[in-house]
Amino acid sequence: xxxxxxxxxxxxxxxxxxxxxxxxxxxxxxxxxxxxxxxxxxxxxxxxxxxxxxxxxxxxxxxxxxxxxxxxxxxxxxxxxxxxxxxxxxxxxxxxxxxxxxxxxxxxxxxxxxxxxxxxxxxxxxxxxxxxxxxxxxxxxxxxxxxxxxxxxxxxxxxxxxxxxxxxxxxxxxxxxxxxxxxxxxxxxxxxxxxxxxxxxxxxxxxxxxxxxxxxxxxxxxxxxxxxxxxxxxxxxxxxxxxxxxxxxxxxxxxxxxxxxxxxxxxxxxxxxxxxxxxx
Amino acid sequence: xxxxxxxxxxxxxxxxxxxxxxxxxxxxxxxxxxxxxxxxxxxxxxxxxxxxxxxxxxxxxxxxxxxxxxxxxxxxxxxxxxxxxxxxxxxxxxxxxxxxxxxxxxxxxxxxxxxxxxxxxxxxxxxxxxxxxxxxxxxxxxxxxxxxxxxxxxxxxxxxxxxxxxxxxxxxxxxxxxxxxxxxxxxxxxxxxxxxxxxxxxxxxxxxxxxxxxxxxxxxxxxxxxxxxxxxxxxxxxxxxxxxxxxxxxxxxxxxxxxxxxxxxxxxxxxxxxxxxxxxxxxxxxxxxxxxxx
Numbered sequence: 001x002x003x004x005x006x007x008x009x010x011x012x013x014x015x016x017x018x019x020x021x022x023x024x025x026x027x028x029x030x031x032x033x034x035x036x037x038x039x040x041x042x043x044x045x046x047x048x049x050x051x052x053x054x055x056x057x058x059x060x061x062x063x064x065x066x067x068x069x070x071x072x073x074x075x076x077x078x079x080x081x082x083x084x085x086x087x088x089x090x091x092x093x094x095x096x097x098x099x100x101x102x103x104x105x106x107x108x109x110x111x112x113x114x115x116x117x118x119x120x121x122x123x124x125x126x127x128x129x130x131x132x133x134x135x136x137x138x139x140x141x142x143x144x145x146x147x148x149x150x151x152x153x154x155x156x157x158x159x160x161x162x163x164x165x166x167x168x169x170x171x172x173x174x175x176x177x178x179x180x181x182x183x184x185x186x187x188x189x190x191x192x193x194x195x196x197x198x199x200x201x202x203x204x205x206x207x208x209x210x211x212x213x214x215x216x217x218x219x220x221x222x223x224x225x226x227x228x229x230x231x232x233x234x235x236x237x238x239x240x241x242x243x244x245x246x247x248x249x250x251x252x253x254x255x256x257x258x259x260x261x262x263x264x265x266x267x268x269x270x271x272x273x274x275x276x277x278x279x280x
Numbered sequence: 281x282x283x284x285x286x287x288x289x290x291x292x293x294x295x296x297x298x299x300x301x302x303x304x305x306x307x308x309x310x311x312x313x314x315x316x317x318x319x320x321x322x323x324x325x326x327x328x329x330x331x332x333x334x335x336x337x338x339x340x341x342x343x344x345x346x347x348x349x350x351x352x353x354x355x356x357x358x359x360x361x362x363x364x365x366x367x368x369x370x371x372x373x374x375x376x377x378x379x380x381x382x383x384x385x386x387x388x389x390x391x392x393x394x395x396x397x398x399x400x401x402x403x404x405x406x407x408x409x410x411x412x413x414x415x416x417x418x419x420x421x422x423x424x425x426x427x428x429x430x431x432x433x434x435x436x437x438x439x440x441x442x443x444x445x446x447x448x449x450x451x452x453x454x455x456x457x458x459x460x461x462x463x464x465x466x467x468x469x470x471x472x473x474x475x476x477x478x479x480x481x482x483x484x485x486x487x488x489x490x491x492x493x494x495x496x497x498x499x500x501x502x503x504x505x506x507x508x509x510x511x512x513x514x515x516x517x518x519x520x521x522x523x524x525x526x527x528x529x530x531x532x533x534x535x536x537x538x539x540x541x542x543x544x545x546x547x548x549x550x551x552x553x554x555x556x557x558x559x560x561x562x563x564x565x566x567x568x569x570x571x572x573x574x
Contacts, residue, residue: 012376013376023385042409090296102289109296120505122506129537150302235400254395269387
């Protein structure tokens with residue numbers, strides 16, 4: 001390797017730091033502004049507030065008055081947790097089938113599964129909506145949650161398949177010799193060993209469902225079934241420029257769970273992105 | 281034993297088989313059928329042949345606007361984003377103090393980028409009284425500080441382009457992992473043969489990384505075509521002034537779920553599907569000459 005001179009290294013570090021600051025500045029500014037009195041937000045670029053207040057949080061939380069962010073956050077948590085359970089159950093099962101079992105049609109199914117990763121949700125949303133509408137599921141969480149139990153997030157199947165493939169087959173074969181069937185090999189051997197892939201699946205499913213807007217705006221129609229993202233949208237619909245403080249306060253709250261998960265599982269998540277190309 | 285094996289394969293596959301049939305394959309077929317009909321959910325679909333497709337190209341000027349806005353967005357933002365992420369991956373790879381902290385900070389925008397919260401922030405940043413204009417005023421650039429960058433149709437799409445470039449962290453991490461996999465001996469051998477830094481990069485590192493570059497190009501293009509949240513929130517759901525933020529998916533949403541023209545929305549979706557399939561195919565073709573597998 002050719003070594004860089006000291007000056008080059010200093011310049012590079014400085015540039016990388018400046019870019020990091022520019023990237024993160026708007027985000028930090030929003031969080032800080034959510035604690036500023038409304039009339040100061042639009043006058044102040046600094047990240048150190050001169051006056052602190054929780055008023056924006058109080059106003060924002062009340063939302064429309066009849067339905068508050070208590071409902072929206074409750075719905076977001078419920079949907080996200082159920083989506084995680086669905087994805088973990090269904091994707092780990094299906095991945096076992098693809099990674100370890102031999103049967104007719106497996107290769108075809110596997111490539112079909114990979115193709116669904118590229119399929120835009122828009123291509124199926126209208127018939128799905130018509131379907132769920134007929135079943136009386138619109139304005140419930142079912143159209144958002146049930147598909148997760150049917151392994152529709154192919155990304156995670158792929159992620160777990162890759163992980164299973166890295167586990168030595170000798171382990172399952174030894175277990176089969178000892179009298180285990182496939183169900184217990186799956187449950188007792190592969191599943192516990194695949195914990196890192198399952199945690200990655202859990203976190204990304206939670207974050208994606210938490211941030212999802214398209215499916216939620218389509219299926220959730222009345223404020224009592226709204227999630228946090230739809231609650232935030234209501235600020236926009238009211239076209240109320242004077243509510244930026246409240247909007248920033250609730251926006252800040254809505255990204256807290258994501259940031260907490262990220263900070264806690266940072267290494268695992270970044271490895272997940274690096275090895276499987278999951279988008280954040 | 282053998283017999284049980286065969287059954288077990290299908291048993292474990294049941295969730296996916298059901299999901300694929302009920303939520304992908306059948307809806308996909310129905311979506312094509314609906315695209316040939318007039319359908320508003322309340323009455324049965326009535327068959328009208330290819331009229332929806334004809335209407336799209338002849339009478340729906342919103343469609344042409346949406347195609348234009350989306351193409352500009354995709355083909356400006358994705359190259360910028362990937363170029364940026366490639367350059368920073370090289371910079372980080374050269375060794376930098378606090379590498380993991382920088383990696384984490386760079387990744388945060390990718391993590392939050394698609395959320396409503398960030399879209400709301402962007403509305404403010406590029407609005408009339410936003411951070412950008414406050415900055416221009418502070419720098420004395422008053423002549424350009426009275427423009428609402430999201431309401432002016434000349435600039436509106438740029439706020440979304442910047443939003444995507446802002447999210448360069450996740451492709452950067454993938455590039456960084458790719459660079460690290462290139463064996464050091466290869467670079468040393470190059471250096472012994474007299475390769476300069478520039479030559480090492482263009483002749484050894486970049487060719488070795490073509491599969492990863494291809495992967496990122498396809499993933500980012502596909503995801504850029506599907507942008508919805510930012511377009512909806514920043515334009516307030518209506519596609520902005522003179523359709524300047526009428527992204528393709530927003531047009532689908534407005535036709536299908538606001539105006540309940542579900543047959544027409546299905547036709548729009550099929551065009552999107554074809555565009556994405558075609559671009560994926562073309563990227564594979566364009567790269568297949570240069571891709572080196574190792």
